[in-house]
Structures are given as C-alpha cells and as structure tokens.
Amino acid sequence: MTEKTGEATSKVSLPLVIFSGKTSYIINSFEGEFHTHKGVIDLSKLKDLNYGDEVETHLGFKFKVRPFSLSDFFKHFRKGPTPIMPKDIGAIIAFTGLRPDSAILDCGTGSGVLSAYLAYFCRDGFVVTVEKRKDFAKIARKNFELAGLKNIHQIVGDIFGLADSIKIKFDLIVLDMKDDDKFIPKARELLKNSGYLVVYNPYxxxxxxxxxxxxxxxxxxxxxxxxxxxxxxxxxxxxRPSTRVWHSGFLVVGRKID
Ligand SMILES: C[S@@+](CC[C@H](N)C(=O)[O-])C[C@H]1O[C@@H](n2cnc3c(N)ncnc32)[C@H](O)[C@@H]1O
Incomplete structure (x- = not known):
C-alpha cells in the first residue's frame, strides 16, 4: 500500500476488509454494528477513514482497514454445497479465454463461489447463475451481497426445465451439477459460436x-x-508437503466451433 497506488491515502469504499494479524472480516455497510471476537464496531465510524487507518471496537481493540479483494472472499464466504476451489477457477479462466465483457452461464450456483469469481473478473459482462435449491440460492445471494457484486443474475430453478426460456447466448457455460453430461446438447445450443463449455465433476x-x-x-x-x-x-x-487431500475435481473443457 504505497502512496503511488493511492491506497494509503484514499478514502475507503465498500466492501472493505478490517483485519488484525490473521483475523479479518469483510464489511459491506456503513450502518449499524458489527460484532467481532474483540468487541463491537460502530460501522458509521468507518466511512470517513482511509485505507491503512485503524478502527476501534467498544473494548478498545484496533483493526486496520484495507481494500477488499476476492481472495478475502474465499476465506469468508458462507458455506453451503462444496465450492469450486480457486486453483480450478484459475484454470477455468485461463483455459476459456474469459474476457472482461464475457456473458457466462453457471449451472449449479451452490455457494456461489465460482459465480462470484467470474463476475468479479467480467466487470463489463455478466453471470447468469442457476440453482434448483432455494436454501442454497439464499446462501449464494448473501455471498454476492457480501462481495458487493452487482452483475450476477440469480435464477432459482432446475436448469433442465428452464433452459428453453433462456434467450441469450453465452461465451462460457460451466456445469457443476448432477447429470452434467445430459445437459451438454442444450449447453451447445446456448453457446455463441467459439464459446466454451466447462464441465467440473469430482468423479x-x-x-x-x-x-x-x-x-x-x-x-x-x-x-x-x-x-x-x-x-x-x-x-x-x-x-515437506502439508496437503492431505489433494483431489477436488476433474475439468473437461471444449469449444463450440461451427
Ligand atoms: C457442487 S454445487 C456447485 C458449487 C458452485 N460451483 C460453487 O463454486 O459454489 C452443485 C449445485 O448444483 C445444484 N444443482 C444440481 N442439479 C441442478 C439442476 N438441474 N439445476 C440447477 N441446479 C442444480 C445443486 O443443488 C448444488 O447446489
């Protein structure tokens, strides 16, 4: 955080992160109270701060303020169904030539982790994300709010039943859901020419x-x-290696070229 980047002196904006050592929290409101393990913060105190400043809890404990990044999000997202890991998200982005204006369909929102990362990188594009379970869609919605992401359109329903009502075409479709292979013909119809399909499966x-x-x-x-x-x-x-479980999922990446 140097003066050159403007971060040391620039005023905070939402979302932001407060941290002390390895403990951190994402904040996305300047109203109300926020409960930490070291006391309560009056959120209105944050809005006039600059990055690098400190805010005190009612117990006098200090947290420093830094800008939000999606790497903070992965640590703090609300947990529902098993999310795609950052290493696999990196591969999806790199292998599909994702652009800042890409149109993406994410089938199987789950906890919303993949959708959040894709929406973050496609600032001028958008993500349509489909989840059949209302309870999981709610978890994902809270995660999107936490990350301050506005370019995600959530649909609650079964992608097999509602795919015919989707009238736009996509640059990238990701399937992280049951019966993914059966959706592949429909995914092809929903892709733009030269668009990519990624299937992510643990088995x-x-x-x-x-x-x-x-x-x-x-x-x-x-x-x-x-x-x-x-x-x-x-x-x-x-x-020495510390990873005990190294397997997460397999990826199949293909391209529609007519
Ligand atoms: C492993 S989770 C996806 C995790 C997500 N990619 C993430 O990063 O957080 C799979 C999700 O697909 C949903 N799902 C399964 N079949 C579906 C279908 N036909 N239509 C919509 N969602 C479906 C499940 O309810 C589950 O929440």
Missing part, C-alpha cells in the same frame, strides 16, 4: 461420460484434466 467416471458427450456433440479442442495444488510447510528442520 472420474462422470468426467469420462462428459468427455464423450462433448465429443458426440461436436465440441472441438476438448481437454480433460485435473489441477493439483500441493501446499508445503517450511520448518527449521526442513520442508
């Missing part, structure tokens, strides 16, 4: 079905792969 058998469904539906440049992230712990005695 290798289902991934194989998705691969062949994409092949049979004339998708091009199909790749099926897994991204593995191994964390390391560095101690005085030496360095």
């Amino acid at each position: 290798i058998d289902a991934t194989r079905d998705a691969y062949f469904a994409m092949l049979n539906n004339n998708f091009q440049d199909i790749e099926s792969f897994e991204i593995v992230k191994i964390d390391y712990e560095h101690k005085r005695a030496g360095t």
Whole structure:
C-alpha cells in the first residue's frame, strides 16, 4: 500500500476488509454494528477513514482497514454445497479465454463461489447463475451481497426445465451439477459460436461420460484434466508437503466451433 497506488491515502469504499494479524472480516455497510471476537464496531465510524487507518471496537481493540479483494472472499464466504476451489477457477479462466465483457452461464450456483469469481473478473459482462435449491440460492445471494457484486443474475430453478426460456447466448457455460453430461446438447445450443463449455465433476467416471458427450456433440479442442495444488510447510528442520487431500475435481473443457 504505497502512496503511488493511492491506497494509503484514499478514502475507503465498500466492501472493505478490517483485519488484525490473521483475523479479518469483510464489511459491506456503513450502518449499524458489527460484532467481532474483540468487541463491537460502530460501522458509521468507518466511512470517513482511509485505507491503512485503524478502527476501534467498544473494548478498545484496533483493526486496520484495507481494500477488499476476492481472495478475502474465499476465506469468508458462507458455506453451503462444496465450492469450486480457486486453483480450478484459475484454470477455468485461463483455459476459456474469459474476457472482461464475457456473458457466462453457471449451472449449479451452490455457494456461489465460482459465480462470484467470474463476475468479479467480467466487470463489463455478466453471470447468469442457476440453482434448483432455494436454501442454497439464499446462501449464494448473501455471498454476492457480501462481495458487493452487482452483475450476477440469480435464477432459482432446475436448469433442465428452464433452459428453453433462456434467450441469450453465452461465451462460457460451466456445469457443476448432477447429470452434467445430459445437459451438454442444450449447453451447445446456448453457446455463441467459439464459446466454451466447462464441465467440473469430482468423479472420474462422470468426467469420462462428459468427455464423450462433448465429443458426440461436436465440441472441438476438448481437454480433460485435473489441477493439483500441493501446499508445503517450511520448518527449521526442513520442508515437506502439508496437503492431505489433494483431489477436488476433474475439468473437461471444449469449444463450440461451427
Ligand atoms: C457442487 S454445487 C456447485 C458449487 C458452485 N460451483 C460453487 O463454486 O459454489 C452443485 C449445485 O448444483 C445444484 N444443482 C444440481 N442439479 C441442478 C439442476 N438441474 N439445476 C440447477 N441446479 C442444480 C445443486 O443443488 C448444488 O447446489
């Protein structure tokens, strides 16, 4: 946070993050009270601060203020169904040539983590996200509000039943839901020419079905792969991997080229 970037002296805007050591909270209102583990903060005190300033709880405990970033979001999102991990989101963005103005359909909103990341990167585009369970859609909506994202259009319903009513075409469609392979013909219809389809599935058998469904539906440049992230712990005695469960899901990426 240097003067050059303007962050040290610039006034805060929402959402923002307050932190002390490894503890942090996302704040997205200047009204009311916020309860931390070290006391209560009067949120109206925040609005005249600059990034780098401190705010005190009623117990006198100090938190510093910094700008919000989506990496803060992954730590703080409300948890529902298992979200896609950042490593896999990175692959989706990199392998599909996502642009700031992309139109995206995310099938299986779940906790909304993937939708949030995609909407954040596609500032001039939008994400239509579809979830069949009302309770999960509610969790995702709270997460979108927390992250201050406005370019996400949430639909509550079964994508198999409502796909015919979607009249726009997309640059990217992601399927992270049951029976993904059965939706592939419809996904092809909903894609723009040159658009990408990504199927994310934790099971290798289902991934194989998705691969062949994409092949049979004339998708091009199909790749099926897994991204593995191994964390390391560095101690005085030496360095060793600390990741116990490294598998999250398999990705199949293909392109509609007519
Ligand atoms: C693993 S979660 C998705 C997680 C999400 N990608 C994230 O990053 O938070 C799968 C979700 O798909 C939803 N789902 C399954 N079949 C669906 C369908 N036919 N239409 C809409 N949503 C569906 C489930 O209810 C579940 O919430």
